[in-house]
Amino acid sequence: xxxxxxxxxxxxxxxxxxxxxxxxxxxxxxxxxxxxxxxxxxxxxxxxxxxxxxxxxxxxxxxxxxxxxxxxxxxxxxxxxxxxxxxxxxxxxxxxxxxxxxxxxxxxxxxxxxxxxxxxxxxxxxxxxxxxxxxxxxxxxxxxxxxxxxxxxxxxxxxxxxxxxxxxxxxxxxxxxxxxxxxxxxxxxxxxxxxxxxxxxxxxxxxxxxxxxxxxxxxxxxxxxxxxxxxxxxxxxxxx
Amino acid sequence: xxxxxxxxxxxxxxxxxxxxxxxxxxxxxxxxxxxxxxxxxxxxxxxxxxxxxxxxxxxxxxxxxxxxxxxxxxxxxxxxxxxxxxxxxxxxxxxxxxxxxxxxxxxxxxxxxxxxxxxxxxxxxxxxxxxxxxxxxxxxxxxxxxxxxxxx
Numbered sequence: 390x391x392x393x394x395x396x397x398x399x400x401x402x403x404x405x406x407x408x409x410x411x412x413x414x415x416x417x418x419x420x421x422x423x424x425x426x427x428x429x430x431x432x433x434x435x436x437x438x439x440x441x442x443x444x445x446x447x448x449x450x451x452x453x454x455x456x457x458x459x460x461x462x463x464x465x466x467x468x469x470x471x472x473x474x475x476x477x478x479x480x481x482x483x484x485x486x487x488x489x490x491x492x493x494x495x496x497x498x499x500x501x502x503x504x505x506x507x508x509x510x511x512x513x514x515x516x517x518x519x520x521x522x523x524x525x526x527x528x529x530x531x532x533x534x535x536x537x538x539x540x541x542x543x544x545x546x547x548x549x550x551x552x553x554x555x556x557x558x559x560x561x562x563x564x565x566x567x568x569x570x571x572x573x574x575x576x577x578x579x580x581x582x583x584x585x586x587x588x589x590x591x592x593x594x595x596x597x598x599x600x601x602x603x604x605x606x607x608x609x610x611x612x613x614x615x616x617x618x619x620x621x622x623x624x625x626x627x628x629x
Numbered sequence: 630x631x632x633x634x635x636x637x638x639x640x641x642x643x644x645x646x647x648x649x650x651x652x653x654x655x656x657x658x659x660x661x662x663x664x665x666x667x668x669x670x671x672x673x674x675x676x677x678x679x680x681x682x683x684x685x686x687x688x689x690x691x692x693x694x695x696x697x698x699x700x701x702x703x704x705x706x707x708x709x710x711x712x713x714x715x716x717x718x719x720x721x722x723x724x725x726x727x728x729x730x731x732x733x734x735x736x737x738x739x740x741x742x743x744x745x746x747x748x749x750x751x752x753x754x755x756x757x758x759x760x761x762x763x764x765x766x767x768x769x770x771x772x773x774x775x776x777x778x779x780x781x
Contacts, residue, residue: 513662567664574756583757587756
């Protein structure tokens, strides 16, 4: 069954069928999360209204890690099984992950100026997240620099797996070292240190962002497969 | 070994090798990855003479002294074991208040006072509505003296 979807043609069709099942729930969750976070949730006891940026910042930062993990998994699968679908997934992940990383850095910077007093500091959390952005950009650039798509995919896969080491560094940076960035709020051993009225919209937004990633990934994979296989018979049939 | 197994072993070995290299690198770098020192670390190791350092701690309740008619402010930064006085001339961030986590950048002068050039607020990881924070503060005020306090 899985072997069947390793064929670009079947995977292309499967993506097309799955897309509406991701897109519409994503839109609904996003609307509910935005309303919950920006309207329904109470202000914070210290930061007032300014804390509401977490409803964008935190899901973006989570997704920047999740997308990288997905990309590196696809990269490993591509190296081991040499399937064209896995290679297409790897390269399709990179621009999405770069966008989430950029959004996390940008919203964090906008929040940092009024709250910390600085747009940017070189602490371990911020620096390791910036390295993640450079990893994504490096993979995009490497893919663009090698004309043969199969060779490009192998080079990108190796870079993606090498960069995997940055994920635990980002996640644990606030525990291993003194950082200006605050520690974990949600993934704590003693439970989340955020009030349920704020946590609920945050989790809604995280779910919406995850569905958004899945939907955009499937769209990008379809394009990538059509482009790579453009001289094959099945693509001509799709176009017809 | 089939070629596929060989490739899988190669990928696994590559990941393990990089993880080991990173672990050794961070063990070697050690304290240089710290973005700031705490007052206890400073007390244990002594201030690096003449060098700029970052010091992070909580602003001691009742220690903030402003000179009238000037921007100059002095306060004590403390952790559980030690405290250091900080002098600063400039605008403080919004979150600066007594009991708040603060990171100050500057040099330790001859009197042991940190002459700060920059003061940043370190926000904690707690988020709650103002009403809940208020009721927690009241609960703490009623059962003081050694009882474990609820986090603010």
